[in-house]
Amino acid sequence: MDRLAARVRAFAEEREWQQFHTPKNLAMALAGEVGELLAEFQWLTSEQSTEIMSDPEAGARVRAKIGDVMIYLTRLADVLGIDLVEAAMTKLDEVATRYPIEQVKGSAAKR
Amino acid sequence: MDRLAARVRAFAEEREWQQFHTPKNLAMALAGEVGELLAEFQWLTSEQSTEIMSDPEAGARVRAKIGDVMIYLTRLADVLGIDLVEAAMTKLDEVATRYPIEQVKGSAAKR
Amino acid sequence: MDRLAARVRAFAEEREWQQFHTPKNLAMALAGEVGELLAEFQWLTSEQSTEIMSDPEAGARVRAKIGDVMIYLTRLADVLGIDLVEAAMTKLDEVATRYPIEQVKGSAAKR
Amino acid sequence: MDRLAARVRAFAEEREWQQFHTPKNLAMALAGEVGELLAEFQWLTSEQSTEIMSDPEAGARVRAKIGDVMIYLTRLADVLGIDLVEAAMTKLDEVATRYPIEQVKGSAAKR
Numbered sequence: 001m002d003r004l005a006a007r008v009r010a011f012a013e014e015r016e017w018q019q020f021h022t023p024k025n026l027a028m029a030l031a032g033e034v035g036e037l038l039a040e041f042q043w044l045t046s047e048q049s050t051e052i053m054s055d056p057e058a059g060a061r062v063r064a065k066i067g068d069v070m071i072y073l074t075r076l077a078d079v080l081g082i083d084l085v086e087a088a089m090t091k092l093d094e095v096a097t098r099y100p101i102e103q104v105k106g107s108a109a110k111r
Numbered sequence: 112m113d114r115l116a117a118r119v120r121a122f123a124e125e126r127e128w129q130q131f132h133t134p135k136n137l138a139m140a141l142a143g144e145v146g147e148l149l150a151e152f153q154w155l156t157s158e159q160s161t162e163i164m165s166d167p168e169a170g171a172r173v174r175a176k177i178g179d180v181m182i183y184l185t186r187l188a189d190v191l192g193i194d195l196v197e198a199a200m201t202k203l204d205e206v207a208t209r210y211p212i213e214q215v216k217g218s219a220a221k222r
Numbered sequence: 223m224d225r226l227a228a229r230v231r232a233f234a235e236e237r238e239w240q241q242f243h244t245p246k247n248l249a250m251a252l253a254g255e256v257g258e259l260l261a262e263f264q265w266l267t268s269e270q271s272t273e274i275m276s277d278p279e280a281g282a283r284v285r286a287k288i289g290d291v292m293i294y295l296t297r298l299a300d301v302l303g304i305d306l307v308e309a310a311m312t313k314l315d316e317v318a319t320r321y322p323i324e325q326v327k328g329s330a331a332k333r
Numbered sequence: 334m335d336r337l338a339a340r341v342r343a344f345a346e347e348r349e350w351q352q353f354h355t356p357k358n359l360a361m362a363l364a365g366e367v368g369e370l371l372a373e374f375q376w377l378t379s380e381q382s383t384e385i386m387s388d389p390e391a392g393a394r395v396r397a398k399i400g401d402v403m404i405y406l407t408r409l410a411d412v413l414g415i416d417l418v419e420a421a422m423t424k425l426d427e428v429a430t431r432y433p434i435e436q437v438k439g440s441a442a443k444r
Contacts, residue, residue, distance in 0.1 A: 001112045004196050007203060015210065016217040020376050023173075024152040024160035024250075028375040030180075031145045031253050035368015038142055041135040042361040043353050046267065049135035053191055062134075063193055066184070067202030069141075070195050073180060080164055082174055084181050085115050091178030092118060099126065106127040131265050135361075139264040142364050146257015153250040154242050156379060223334045226418050229425060237432065238439040245395075246374040246382035252402075253371055256364045263357040271357035275413050284356075285415055289424030291363075291406060292417050295399070302386055304396055306403050307337050313400030314340060321348065328349040 001085055008075045023080055030072040037065040112196060119186045134191055141183040148176045223307055230297045245302055252294040259287040334418055341408045356413055363405040370398040 012021055040062050041049050053059040077084045123132055151173050152160050164170040188195045234243055262284050263271050275281040299306045345354055373395050374382050386392040410417045 014212050015215050022157040022160050024157050025375055027149050027152050028371050031149055032368045032372040034142045034145045035365045038138050038361050039365040041138050042358055046133040046135050049133050063198050066193055067198035070199035082177055087174050087178035088181035101125050104126050136264055139260050143257045143261040146254045149250050150254040153247055236434050237437050244379040244382050246379050249371050249374050253367045256367045260360050260364055263360050268355040268357045271355050285420050288415055289420035292421035304399055309396050309400035310403035323347050326348050
């Protein structure tokens, strides 16, 4: 994870792209990549979507797009000084309190 | 990273949410969270966006939303059997070849 | 349609929000609203999503969010000098050529 | 507007795509197109984004993508039985009450 953040940062700095990599711009780029990921699933049924990785072409596209999303998310967190795993862990603690197991088990009124 | 993926998985399984966590649904949830993140930056200038973490309230919201995005991205990758860091590293190798340093340095015609 | 565009424009000008309503910012705001719309559908099956308007609460939320999306799309098109209906009609002509009826009928390899 | 909705509906029905055009799927498709639109603006400054239509190539891409967004939004509203212009007008009435002119004039704490 730290190695990835460092590589993404070096990648941007070598190309002198820091000027473009403001949080605002990176959030847009992240959203653009997520839009491409959505497009892979939009016409599939939920059941079909669970089998997507067994299709070599679609699977490769999904893997590449998830890679893109992760690159921009890592870069965005890095320029904001946020530790990605820590932010997720902290948030998970909060939602665990908000959605106690016994109250939400199997329920669709979930996240 | 592995610990995060395991925790997110346990979180979903304890609540019997696996039934909802198809790749299609998770991609939508990811996009929804990214939409909330965008909303934090939409009326800021690029310069203002670089200072957002020095505002305690906005900073806390951004951190929480980045945590949400990371949770859903981790869960999506997990149900697809994709290693998030590896997918990003592989993609970084590809884009490094596509955007050679000497050709794109400082240029806006980049990603 | 023209009346809507005029009202949205007046709404922004009365509040002196033109300064914030650059195409870049409006595209982000549009994406943020679409993210909220996605959230209404993310845990529903496709079948359930076809029944959403018969639930008064969810139906009202969907209607309000579609209204928000339309407001920002109208405003974005207006500041860019694009006629929304004409742009859609032109695009429809193009995709009709790209997806001839006899070739794509009933097929999932569509958009 | 009504003519557009009718044309989009005919377009889908001729191709027997109604089966794919559930609200859930259409919301995803809409978000995917908005993601492509974001990509046109992500590395531009706000100022540059206001000039985008004077670049023939970028301008044509933006027009085409706005057309795509409008097509899916029209189709989504149609399958849900929502009148797009009316939904926007109703929402505008609500936000006008929420953001009285004298209180928000020129302020960034806006929508």
